[in-house]
Amino acid sequence: MPLGEPLGLLALLGAIPIIVAYLLRPRKVRMEVPSIIVLFEAYRPKRFERIFKKLVKDTLLPLQLIAILLFALALSGPYIVIGEQVSSQNVAIVIDASGSMMADGRFEEALKKAEGYLGAKNTIVVAKSRPMVALEDAPPSEARKVLSGLRCGASSADLSSAILLASEKLPRGEGTIVLISDLSHYRGENPVGAISMARGNGHTVVVDEVVGNGNTDNVGIVDGWIESGEGGYIFHYEVKSYYQPRNVEIEAESGGKKTKTTLNLGADESEFLTTQLSAGTSVIRLNVKDSLSADNIAYIYIPTRGTREILFIGNSTSPALVAMDVMKENYVKSITRQSSIPSLAGYDVVVVGDEGAKISKELGMMLKAYVESGGKLVVLGSESLMSDMAIGELLPVEIKGTFNETILSVVSKSEVVDGIPFNGISVVKGLETMGKEGSITLVESSMGYPVISYWEFGRGVVVYVGLSDMGGWDDFPSKPEYPIFWLQLLNWLTGVGDAQSYNVKAGMLMPLGSMKEVITPSGKVITDLLLLDEVGIYTVDDKTYAVNMFDSLESDIGFKSSLEPGVYGGGATYTLERSENRMDLTWIALAVLGVICVGELFILRRRGEL
Amino acid sequence: MIDIDFFDQLDRFTFMVRKRVSTLYKGTRRSVRYGKGTELVGFREYTRGDDIRLIDWKVYARTDKLFIREFEEEKSAITHILLDSSRSMDFGRPYTKFEYGAMLGAGIAYLVVKNSEKFAFSTFSERIAINPPRKSLSSIVSIVDELERMEIKGKTKLLRAIEEFTDVLRTRSVVVLISDFLVKPEEVRRALMRIGRHEIIMIQVLSDIEWELDVYGSVEFIDSETGDKIEVYATPSFLEEYKRRLENHIEETEKIAREVGADFFSFRTDMPVFESMLEVIEKSRY
Numbered sequence: 080m081p082l083g084e085p086l087g088l089l090a091l092l093g094a095i096p097i098i099v100a101y102l103l104r105p106r107k108v109r110m111e112v113p114s115i116i117v118l119f120e121a122y123r124p125k126r127f128e129r130i131f132k133k134l135v136k137d138t139l140l141p142l143q144l145i146a147i148l149l150f151a152l153a154l155s156g157p158y159i160v161i162g163e164q165v166s167s168q169n170v171a172i173v174i175d176a177s178g179s180m181m182a183d184g185r186f187e188e189a190l191k192k193a194e195g196y197l198g199a200k201n202t203i204v205v206a207k208s209r210p211m212v213a214l215e216d217a218p219p220s221e222a223r224k225v226l227s228g229l230r231c232g233a234s235s236a237d238l239s240s241a242i243l244l245a246s247e248k249l250p251r252g253e254g255t256i257v258l259i260s261d262l263s264h265y266r267g268e269n270p271v272g273a274i275s276m277a278r279g280n281g282h283t284v285v286v287d288e289v290v291g292n293g294n295t296d297n298v299g300i301v302d303g304w305i306e307s308g309e310g311g312y313i314f315h316y317e318v319k320s321y322y323q324p325r326n327v328e329i330e331a332e333s334g335g336k337k338t339k340t341t342l343n344l345g346a347d348e349s350e351f352l353t354t355q356l357s358a359g360t361s362v363i364r365l366n367v368k369d370s371l372s373a374d375n376i377a378y379i380y381i382p383t384r385g386t387r388e389i390l391f392i393g394n395s396t397s398p399a400l401v402a403m404d405v406m407k408e409n410y411v412k413s414i415t416r417q418s419s420i421p422s423l424a425g426y427d428v429v430v431v432g433d434e435g436a437k438i439s440k441e442l443g444m445m446l447k448a449y450v451e452s453g454g455k456l457v458v459l460g461s462e463s464l465m466s467d468m469a470i471g472e473l474l475p476v477e478i479k480g481t482f483n484e485t486i487l488s489v490v491s492k493s494e495v496v497d498g499i500p501f502n503g504i505s506v507v508k509g510l511e512t513m514g515k516e517g518s519i520t521l522v523e524s525s526m527g528y529p530v531i532s533y534w535e536f537g538r539g540v541v542v543y544v545g546l547s548d549m550g551g552w553d554d555f556p557s558k559p560e561y562p563i564f565w566l567q568l569l570n571w572l573t574g575v576g577d578a579q580s581y582n583v584k585a586g587m588l589m590p591l592g593s594m595k596e597v598i599t600p601s602g603k604v605i606t607d608l609l610l611l612d613e614v615g616i617y618t619v620d621d622k623t624y625a626v627n628m629f630d631s632l633e634s635d636i637g638f639k640s641s642l643e644p645g646v647y648g649g650g651a652t653y654t655l656e657r658s659e660n661r662m663d664l665t666w667i668a669l670a671v672l673g674v675i676c677v678g679e680l681f682i683l684r685r686r687g688e689l
Numbered sequence: 690m691i692d693i694d695f696f697d698q699l700d701r702f703t704f705m706v707r708k709r710v711s712t713l714y715k716g717t718r719r720s721v722r723y724g725k726g727t728e729l730v731g732f733r734e735y736t737r738g739d740d741i742r743l744i745d746w747k748v749y750a751r752t753d754k755l756f757i758r759e760f761e762e763e764k765s766a767i768t769h770i771l772l773d774s775s776r777s778m779d780f781g782r783p784y785t786k787f788e789y790g791a792m793l794g795a796g797i798a799y800l801v802v803k804n805s806e807k808f809a810f811s812t813f814s815e816r817i818a819i820n821p822p823r824k825s826l827s828s829i830v831s832i833v834d835e836l837e838r839m840e841i842k843g844k845t846k847l848l849r850a851i852e853e854f855t856d857v858l859r860t861r862s863v864v865v866l867i868s869d870f871l872v873k874p875e876e877v878r879r880a881l882m883r884i885g886r887h888e889i890i891m892i893q894v895l896s897d898i899e900w901e902l903d904v905y906g907s908v909e910f911i912d913s914e915t916g917d918k919i920e921v922y923a924t925p926s927f928l929e930e931y932k933r934r935l936e937n938h939i940e941e942t943e944k945i946a947r948e949v950g951a952d953f954f955s956f957r958t959d960m961p962v963f964e965s966m967l968e969v970i971e972k973s974r975y
Contacts, residue, residue, distance in 0.1 A: 108907065112899070117931065117938050
């Protein structure tokens with residue numbers, strides 16, 4: 080407990096004469112009497128008194144000592160801090176939450192330093208692969224709570240974007256940005272540029288370095304990729320030792336089998352290894368003790384494959400049908416709209432192609448029921464969609480008309496469109512569309528019309544592929560990537576894709592389309608935009624993803640960037656004026672002292688000495 | 690404890706007492722047993738088995754019926770003096786309770802002998818040491834001698850002692866019970882009920898220590914008989930309460946005595962012993 084006048088504690092010396100008097104007091108008299116029977120009747124202590132007497136021989140002594148203590152305490156002016164007033168301006172704290180900050184106690188040091196910078200109003204920006212505002216314009220007490228809940232990610236941090244974001248949150252012309260970082264590797268632009276811009280906005284920027292315990296030794300798995308072949312899948316990975324030679328024991332577990340290897344690495348030396356993978360989750364572990372543990376483990380996930388049941392409703396000469404049919408994992412049934420439509424239940428995906436005519440009301444209702452119950456529907460572009468009432472409700476876009484000529488571009492990263500050069504597709508015609516609320520556009524035209532988009536409808540998914548099926552609007556079907564697009568789309572829809580797509584590097588941002596429950600390596604979250612930044616296994620919508628650090632720069636925890644610690648703008652040093660709101664406890668001490676004194680008087684009276 | 694001087698004083702005391710009362714028991718105790726004796730109290734018709742020597746022939750001559758004479762048998766009651774010799778009796782000034790009680794007992798025995806009656810002087814603590822009845826002054830001296838040499842020890846087991854005593858007691862007697870009676874009142878009641886058919890005189894002897902606890906502050910009292918301890922902080926209010934409790938204890942013992950028809954006396958060891966003895970003689974029913 081803090082004291083306003085510590086010298087008041089000198090009053091404790093008053094306990095000395097009391098203790099001396101107690102020690103010098105006459106000892107207990109022992110007296111033999113004929114019988115204690117009458118004495119016992121005269122003094123029959125209650126049970127509580129008997130127990131109390133065993134503990135405290137003389138009640139007055141401890142009471143008097145407590146009284147002296149309370150008196151001394153009252154003189155010392157005790158108080159508690161019930162709040163803080165900081166006279167400084169607004170503060171935006173940018174905390175580096177990259178992978179290297181997990182090493183050696185650096186992040187804990189950063190959080191502690193951050194508390195020391197808290198001002199009257201506080202904004203906290205967490206610098207990860209994407210900067211995030213964790214708190215805006217809040218008092219120190221709230222800021223402390225948020226700080227205590229922060230954690231690092233296993234990816235590098237975009238410090239420059241984080242500083243710029245912090246600068247946006249502060250009022251122009253005032254405020255301080257505090258960057259707390261190990262000043263190791265970063266991603267994106269050089270933070271110096273962002274600092275200059277922040278200064279230009281009138282903010283002072285403080286760069287504070289954290290060093291942890293100064294240990295830089297590290298060995299980790301810095302890269303890894305999956306190769307598929309006739310015999311199955313093989314995982315290639317690189318192990319590197321930084322600054323020191325090491326003997327590394329490597330344990331690989333896959334399909335219930337474990338293997339061990341020992342590696343001898345020189346300082347700053349790396350080696351490439353391989354291991355066979357079975358379907359499911361495999362783990363490679365480096366059994367070492369070093370400063371950064373996040374890169375000592377690699378998770379690999381190989382999805383299990385099965386045959387897909389696909390129903391194609393469209394023209395039998397559709398290039399989409401051809402592309403799907405060639406895949407050995409697909410069993411494709413092709414029908415036209417005039418056919419008797421079978422029950423759609425049991426099909427993994429239903430693809431509706433261009434037959435040059437609207438969909439019947441009956442088919443529309445079947446498709447709606449199918450999607451609502453969890454089915455996956457792909458609708459290919461055609462002019463008949465423009466006024467198709469039966470299927471219009473299901474589409475993730477509103478169709479307004481047609482356009483001529485455009486260049487396509489990918490607007491959202493997705494395994495569906497990954498690796499497909501959409502900008503190389505020649506498009507002479509397309510449908511003017513507007514994305515409905517809740518839809519996600521993967522590819523759009525130069526005018527911003529969604530060309531490939533999807534959304535969730537009921538419990539299912541509807542994908543709109545606005546590229547022509549039969550209309551000859553574009554040359555996509557002639558591209559070698561066309562069947563790859565269909566493979567990726569179907570893999571994505573059915574949860575089975577290229578093995579590598581289920582194994583990502585930490586720092587990837589995955590839009591989910593709607594709020595979903597995600598099982599992360601550390602628990603559960605509900606989000607619609609998932610940042611995969613923890614090393615481990617994520618599960619969303621029955622899809623599993625393995626996330627690893629695999630960053631040789633971030634694993635080099637001894638590396639120092641060119642960014643220097645210091646104060647940018649303002650004076651050479653940075654000081655924060657703060658004052659405490661105190662609650663004086665003197666009156667409480669005096670009140671308890673009063674009670675003790677009354678208690679002593681009561682005891683003396685009970686004894687008959689008063 | 691008891692010396693020649695005491696017996697000289699006792700002689701003078703006895704003489705003085707005789708002037709005031711005829712005898713300790715106001716005459717000899719009349720036995721209700723009928724049989725041979727010197728005093729004719731009546732006649733009754735002869736029945737088969739009666740002693741033919743008791744047939745009054747003069748009555749037969751007058752009435753032609755056989756009658757036998759009935760005589761009152763004169764029998765003196767024995768005075769049993771029971772003196773508590775437990776450890777608690779070894780306290781007091783100028784005499785211990787035991788010494789004081791012994792003097793009282795010896796004095797009573799002396800008066801009994803002077804009255805041509807018998808006494809039996811027994812001591813008890815956990816058990817009773819019963820002595821046979823005696824009738825001579827010399828036996829008092831030897832008893833005093835024994836009491837002088839006796840070790841005062843043991844716990845007070847009043848009820849047990851009385852139970853053992855009643856096993857040997859055949860005829861109705863006078864029982865003089867001398868003790869501090871610092872036992873639970875219920876034990877006193879049960880003990881007195883065992884000898885309720887006898888004439889009982891209870892003499893309680895307490896020492897100055899019991900009345901005047903001269904202590905203050907933290908005190909540990911130790912029971913002389915049981916070794917039990919009680920720790921108290923002795924303050925004036927505590928001492929007042931103790932005195933009140935002691936008086937209550939005595940009152941309750943007296944009440945129990947009255948319930949069984951016993952005479953009860955309570956003396957302090959710093960009271961002159963002859964004054965106490967006089968009070969016993971004057972105020973007892975005998």
